[in-house]
Amino acid sequence: MEKAKTVAIGIQDFEELRKGGYFYIDKTSFIKEWWESGDSVTLVTRPRRFGKTLNMSMLDYFFSADHAGRGDLFAGLSIWEEEKYRKLQGTYPVISLSFALVKETNFEYTKMQIYQILTDLYNGHRYLLEGDFLSDNDKEFFRSVGSRMPEYVATMAIHKMSEFLCRYYGKKVIILLDEYDTPMQEAYVYGYWDELVSFTRSLFNSAFKTNPYMERAVMTGITRVSKESIFSDLNNLEVVTVTSDKYATAFGFTEEEVFASLDEYGYSDRKEEVKQWYDGFTFGEHRDIYNPWSVLNFLGKGKIAPYWANTSSNQLAGKLIRQGSRRIKTNFEKLLKGESIKCPIDEQIVYNQLDRSEGAIWSLLLASGYLKVLNDEEKKQAGEKTKYELCLTNGEVKDMFYDIVRGWFDESDGAYNDFVEALLKGDRKAMNVYMNEVALNTFSYFDTGKRVSREEPERFYHGFVLGLIVDLQDGYVVTSNRESGLGKYDVMIEPKDKENDAAFLLEFKVHDPDEEESLEDTVKAAHAQIEGKQYEAALVAKGIPAGHIRKYGFAFEGKKVLIG
Incomplete structure (x- = not known):
């Protein structure tokens, strides 16, 4: 029996993978499917680590004249079965670029990174300067491409290189741009979105729209950044997202x-x-x-572990949920418990709307691979956005989000764990001590960070509830904002062992000086609501005796909390 091939982790160069004889699942049918589509500019969005870079390397080795005669790399693969494609290998000039490493904290550094990528492109084709192939003006432009070039030179650099290569080879070029949106995500996180959008729009317009020297192009990324942001002039763009049937099996296994x-x-x-x-x-x-x-x-x-979830920062996903509204957190609560949610999805991600648009957040999480479409889209009414039923993608993603939620309480980890223990024991004095420490360290962390808002306690306690769900999952079912009795309770903690463990009802209230003189009065108001609305009805209906139900009012005033 033939020995299984070595599994090499992290190789993204097609030649290295094939020459090394490493494990490879044949995805060369993508070459044929893409080529026969005839599309001018194709944008394929897929989650990270889904083979985008390897497939782009495969396209480069297949089409590029720099790799002419390298049919050995494709021997035995599906694309090599047809004579037509064997003759096509190595016959086009190809410009291959990647923005995968452009991860900077400000616009100037980002621009410097992109300038270096363009400079490297030109340095790789310095043979074009030999002889009289280029005019003096062309050579002047060529030599002007560098780290100190004017912005207008940078935005025209891909266009001009396309012209030079087209004239040299007598054939239009294929342009490959991998991870085009990596700088976009960094620009959103670090606050230089508008500056980068202006630069990128000019670069992409000259490279992909007003470029008569381009045969075809492929871009890859995680998200489809909104057309209005950077693709406003690209009416020749074919967009293939996670909800598209095209190339469905070309990325992933x-x-x-x-x-x-x-x-x-x-x-x-x-x-x-x-x-x-x-x-x-x-x-x-x-x-x-x-x-x-x-x-x-x-x-x-041979070991199950969250490999994909640990490959890069999940900072943006965690930030969007942590600082999200009550509805975002309660929807996320359902997701953590294995339930589904129905949300409007717009696959054109508008990054500068992420702070205020729930749909934009779920759209980003779907594009990033954290969520999956559970059922076909609902038919939308006129004027409404399409709604999808979504759930967490798999066990690995769920495990990742558990870690993110636990990380929210890192600064007060000991106090948070002590609070949960005190809650289960019914030690109200300890609960007050530990809860005030947790609130002091994490209140602002759950707010937007722009200002302390009246919503801050609400953001905090819903984040706190998610922490309870993660920490108590083995012995309890934690729910929030559900109907019971005559209203909606804030938090219900239901024991799985109904005979031996207590149940809990928690009501959160922000101190209103017009209504209550002290925090003690706010606690009493919380208890009055628990009793008046008969929140315990749902627990009693499940067979939990009223004597086994503990009721607590949480009163907030700034970062101070009183539990009673």
């Missing part, structure tokens, strides 16, 4: 491919475990797409 690999590596008995953790991505109508990064790591190590 199908279940058939994963199960065949598990058989090959002796893990046939672990298929269901792998499916639970790494399956769940849905591209168009094609379900059961697996996360390739995690599958490769599992094949190499």
Whole structure:
């Protein structure tokens, strides 16, 4: 029996992967599907670590005249079965760029990074300066490309290189731009969005729209940044998102491919475990797409772990949920408990709306791979955005979000854990001590950071509830803002062992000086609401005796909390 190939982790260069004889699942059918589509400019969005960079490298090695005669890299793969494509290999000038490493905290550094990428492109083609092939003006422009070039030179650099290569080879160029939106995400996080959008719009317009020297182009990224932001002039753009049927199996592994690999590596008995953790991505109508990064790591190590979730910062996802409104947090509560939500989705991500648009947040989480479409979209009414039923993608993503929620309380981790312990024991004095420490350290962290708002206690306590869900998941069911009795309670903690463990009702109130003289009065008002609205009715209906239900009012005044 032939020995299984070595699983090499992190190789993104197609030649290195093929020459090394490493494990590879054939995705060369993407070359044929893309080429025969005839599309001028294609943008493919997929979550990180889904083979975008490897596929772009594959396109480069297949089409680029720099790799002419390298049919050996494709021998035995599906694309090499047709004579037509064997003759096509290595016959086009190709410009291949990546913005994957452009991760800076301000616009000037970002621009410097992009300038360096363009400078490297020109340095790689300095042979064009030899002889009289270029005019004196062309050579002057060529030599002006560098770290200190004017912005107008930078925005025209790809366009002009396309012209030079087209004239040299007598053939229009193919442009490949990988991870085009990485600088966009950094610009949103660090607050230089408008500056970068202006620069990028000019760069993309000259490269992809007003470029008669371009044959075709492919861009990849995680998100489809809104057309109004940077693609306003690109009416020749074919966008392929996670809800598109096009190229559905070209990025990521199908279940058939994963199960065949598990058989090959002796893990046939672990298929269901792998499916639970790494399956769940849905591209168009094609379900059961697996996360390739995690599958490769599992094949190499034989151990279930959150490989994909740990590959890069999940800072943006955590920030959007942590600072989100009550509705965002209560929806996220449902997701953490394995339930689904129905939300409006607009796949054109408008980053500067993320602070105020719930739909934009869920759209970003879907594009990033944290959520999956559970069912087909609902038919929308005239004027309404499309709604999808969404849930967490798989076990790995759920584990990642558990860690994010726990991280919210890092600064007061000991106090938070002590509070939970005091709550379960019914030690009200200790609860007050520890809760005030937690609130002091984390209140502002849950707010938007722009100003201390009246919503701050609400943001805090809903984040706090998510922490309870994560920490009490083994022995309790935690819910919030649900109907019970004559109204909606704030938090209900229901024991799974109804005979031996107590249940809890928590009501949160912000001190209103017009209504209450002291925090003690606010606590009494919270208790009056619990009793008056008969919140315990849902617990009693489930067979929990009234004597086993503990009721607490939480009164907030600034960062001070009183529990009674």
